[in-house]
Amino acid sequence: MERDAVSAPWIAQQARQLAVQQGHALLLQGPSGLGQYSLALDLARTWLCEEVTPDGGCRRCASCHAIDVRTHADLFALLPETVMLELEWPLSEKAQKEIDDKKRKPSREIRIDAMRDAIEFAQRTSGRGRGKVVLVYPAERMNMVTANALLKTLEEPPGQVRFVLATEAAHQLLPTIRSRCLSHAMRWPADDEALTWLQGEGVPAADARVLLRAAGGRPEAALGLARAGRTARAWSQVPKAVARGDVSVLAECTPPQAVDLLQKVCHDLLAVRTGGTPRFFEPADLPAGGTTQALSAWWRDLATEQRGAEHPFQVALMLEALVARARSALHSAQP
Known part of the structure; x- marks a missing residue:
């Protein structure tokens, strides 16, 4: 598995600002395509890094490598199964077997079984001694039962665990969950900043401006359009x-x-x-x-x-x- 890509400059800047925030739960919110997942993962990397730099996680130590290969003992990714497969996070043995045996399809919601596993993880002792992180994305994919289970943990958090919830529809979350998190509104990058980044990711200059407009100014969404084969000509x-x-x-x-x-x-x-x-x-x-x-x-x-x-x-x-x-x-x- 390849390492996660280096974050866009505006994501790295937000990660530096948020990494020093106190509190056990952080809510990243904003429209899709602004990098909520990337920022959440950057924060987890920084909190768990063994050789933290002024810019965040070093991306060289054993902890950062474990995150890259999705095996970190102190990071729990609480995602819908469809998103886990897309982002190359391993499913639980039980879930993988049920899907392999065609008993059901991967879930588009965050399942209650996964939430129970996350709660059990939060109560364990840290394996590497730098605390633990539960990453929830997209948080709006929790149903009522799953959300209430998380709420109980947020109300009485175990020691040494931090929660980072990333959402593209904060209004769909329980008000009681929102009230127990420090909230951060995702920053919109300037067009020039986004265009420079898109071109650095391999999007031709002729396509970058049109696709950024097509994505409503959201750079990660524009990159998704480019990687799906959209060009400026095709979009027009x-x-x-x-x-x-x-x-x-x-x-x-x-x-x-x-x-x-x-x-x-x-x-x-x-x-x-x-x-x-x-x-x-x-x-x-x-x-x-x-x-x-x-x-x-x-x-x-x-x-x-x-x-x-x-x-x-x-x-x-x-x-x-x-x-x-x-x-x-x-x-x-x-x-």
Whole structure:
């Protein structure tokens, strides 16, 4: 397994500031794509590092290496199983066996079994003597039972354990959990700072600015678009392709990603129709059709689709239906 990538400068800066904070629980919050997970992992690395530098974890000692290879005895990653697999964290033996035996699919929620394991971990003695860390991400994926189990631990924390919760939807967390954490709002980097970083990550300069706009100014989300194969040219063609009813424009999207993309098209069209400025696309990229009434109805329809997008009955049919409804809205005649 390769080491985790060096964090973006604005993430490293926040980690330096937060590493000296007192308290047993820290809540990192902000929109997706701002680096909550990266910051949470940087903090865990710094708190557990054996040779801490002024910039945080040294990335050379045995502790930092153990985090890189996902074997640190004093770090517990409390994530949904789908996210654990994506980020290369090992599942528990029981969970891995159930999935391997096809008894169930990886969970998109943080399961109560995993929470019980985290609580048991928090009560153990530190293996390396530098305390313990429980990293919870995305914290909004806890259901009510799981969240209440965590709440009891936050109310009476065992010694030598720190919790870092990272969320992209803080409003979905229990107010009692939020009240027991020191809260930190993720910093938005300046466009120039984000563009420099994106180019350093291998995104061509011609694509970086367009994809940063496509991601609403969120650099990690822009990098995700680039790594998914999006280019500036391909992105600019999306709205008119949707207006033509071209389903292939969503071919590489998961259902949630497809809904998100269509919401961006709809948002920008509504902005233009009401005298505003588009946020995700250039004005010339947008089709001419679509009444305000039809676009508003389409927006409400997409909001409904968003709630069930994680579990569609048939992905291909869902994508076809999404594009068909989009085309209908975009071809509504202007009065």
